[in-house]
Amino acid sequence: MKDLIDQIVNSACKEIKIINDSRSLEEFRVKFLGKKSELQNLLKKIGTLSKEEKPVIGQALNKAKKTIYELFNNLKNGLEISEQDSKLKSELFDLTLPGVKVPIGHKHIISKSIEEICDIFINLGFEVKIGPELETDFHNFEALNIPADHPAREDFDSFYSESGQLLRTHTSPVQIRAMLNEQPPIAMVCPGKCYRRDSIDATHYPMFHQVEGLLVDENITLGDLKGVLESFCHRMFGSHTELRFRPSFFPFTEPSAEVDISCVFCGGKGCNICKNSGWIEILGAGMVDPEVFKAVNYDSEKWTGFAFGMGVERVAMLKYDINDIRFFYENEIEFLKQF
Ligand code: DAH
Numbered sequence: 409m410k411d412l413i414d415q416i417v418n419s420a421c422k423e424i425k426i427i428n429d430s431r432s433l434e435e436f437r438v439k440f441l442g443k444k445s446e447l448q449n450l451l452k453k454i455g456t457l458s459k460e461e462k463p464v465i466g467q468a469l470n471k472a473k474k475t476i477y478e479l480f481n482n483l484k485n486g487l488e489i490s491e492q493d494s495k496l497k498s499e500l501f502d503l504t505l506p507g508v509k510v511p512i513g514h515k516h517i518i519s520k521s522i523e524e525i526c527d528i529f530i531n532l533g534f535e536v537k538i539g540p541e542l543e544t545d546f547h548n549f550e551a552l553n554i555p556a557d558h559p560a561r562e563d564f565d566s567f568y569s570e571s572g573q574l575l576r577t578h579t580s581p582v583q584i585r586a587m588l589n590e591q592p593p594i595a596m597v598c599p600g601k602c603y604r605r606d607s608i609d610a611t612h613y614p615m616f617h618q619v620e621g622l623l624v625d626e627n628i629t630l631g632d633l634k635g636v637l638e639s640f641c642h643r644m645f646g647s648h649t650e651l652r653f654r655p656s657f658f659p660f661t662e663p664s665a666e667v668d669i670s671c672v673f674c675g676g677k678g679c680n681i682c683k684n685s686g687w688i689e690i691l692g693a694g695m696v697d698p699e700v701f702k703a704v705n706y707d708s709e710k711w712t713g714f715a716f717g718m719g720v721e722r723v724a725m726l727k728y729d730i731n732d733i734r735f736f737y738e739n740e741i742e743f744l745k746q747f
Contacts, residue, residue, distance in 0.1 A: 584703065
């Protein structure tokens with residue numbers, strides 16, 4: 409019996425060495441220390457032994473039980489610590505690690521430029537209006553004195569829907585919407601997207617932005633137009649900026665003008681950007697044509713007004729020295745981050 413006890417202890421010693429998780433350790437406990445274990449069976453047989461054998465075997469059994477229990481208990485403590493350890497390792501984050509930076513975006517340079525332009529006009533007493541990008545022929549052309557056979561339509565070729573509407577070619581139709589909606593006095597600017605069937609190059613894109621302006625009241629003169637545009641250009645490009653009005657033609661204004669500013673790159677001395685003229689074109693403008701007033705049922709004997717329209721991309725390119733319109737729309741993050 410003594411040999412049997414030694415064998416049990418020996419195999420317990422062997423088996424415990426290969427246990428590395430608490431589930432196998434529990435199996436070990438049941439096998440060697442449980443109610444149906446070999447040691448327990450031997451303990452039950454103790455009554456059948458002789459008087460001399462009883463204490464010897466009893467002692468040996470107790471010792472074996474104690475040894476195996478210690479084996480079990482030591483490993484149990486060890487396993488608990490290492491299991492806790494690895495649980496902690498998998499759950500805890502390292503507080504000493506540097507944080508992960510979440511990149512925060514900002515407004516696109518075109519949105520910012522629109523806000524900058526509109527803010528200047530808001531300060532001059534204009535209100536901001538918005539019009540639809542899908543327009544009717546009436547608002548985009550007819551009411552602006554561009555009838556179907558007018559050659560000016562060629563400059564405004566656009567994308568038409570099957571219903572005959574078109575993606576607006578300029579923001580000027582918002583003038584018509586404003587005048588049909590309300591009576592003078594009106595002082596409004598309208599920023600927004602425009603579309604033309606243009607091929608893409610450094611200064612053209614089939615989608616671009618304009619800010620339109622309209623002021624209608626009694627006794628409005630070309631002098632008022634000049635004053636407003638001068639204030640705008642001084643605030644946008646600096647107070648040293650000079651303005652020049654060149655006679656031009658738009659069907660919806662009479663007289664019409666192209667407005668130039670002194671070149672922002674050379675200060676008017678002449679450089680390759682202003683083609684040595686010292687001037688850079690910035691917008692179109694003029695006095696509202698009586699035909700336009702007629703289309704919106706305004707009395708052109710009573711009311712006079714001026715209008716203007718500028719390209720936002722162009723203004724931004726001049727202000728921020730950007731030489732290609734495509735930069736705005738290529739989602740080149742290094743470019744966009746600069747503004
Ligand atoms: N709509 C014109 C264009 O896209 C720009 C323009 C010129 C607007 C003169 C005006 C204006 O309001 O008076 O080319």
